Amino acid sequence: MTRxxxxxxxxxxxxxxxxxxxxxxxxxxxxxPLSFPGRDWVLHAFEFGLFYVLxxxxxxxxxxxxxxxxxxxxxxxxxxxxxxxxxxxxxxxAFDLLGACVAAAAAAVVRRNLLSSKIARxxxxxxxxxxxxxx
Numbered sequence: 063m064t065r066x067x068x069x070x071x072x073x074x075x076x077x078x079x080x081x082x083x084x085x086x087x088x089x090x091x092x093x094x095p096l097s098f099p100g101r102d103w104v105l106h107a108f109e110f111g112l113f114y115v116l117x118x119x120x121x122x123x124x125x126x127x128x129x130x131x132x133x134x135x136x137x138x139x140x141x142x143x144x145x146x147x148x149x150x151x152x153x154x155x156a157f158d159l160l161g162a163c164v165a166a167a168a169a170a171v172v173r174r175n176l177l178s179s180k181i182a183r184x185x186x187x188x189x190x191x192x193x194x195x196x197x
């Protein structure tokens with residue numbers, strides 16, 4: 063395992079620990095500091111979108127990173143069944159997975175565009191140097 067992968071793995075494990083710690087706290091009473099319709103679902107999607115990104119960087123494979131994210135999201139919801147004033151919610155799990163899938167799709171688009179721009183620069187460099195076949 064490379065030093066880079068070790069760093070991403072440590073970040074992923076640390077982030078998973080933060081999620082576990084926050085999920086262990088009972089929900090507070092009263093209004094949330096940021097309150098808007100669907101706030102909880104947006105936070106779930108963002109939380110596990112970031113989890114996916116860290117998992118993808120640590121693991122290096124999209125499918126396995128999505129699987130790890132789904133398993134951790136499911137275990138997080140299961141864990142909340144045992145926390146006072148919390149419960150497991152299938153809708154929360156769905157938004158966890160939606161966030162991971164959106165992050166995976168966005169990462170794929172970024173990778174494709176970066177790859178396309180690198181290839182385009184290489185083609186232009188070859189053409190401008192006159193090394194193109196037929197010149």
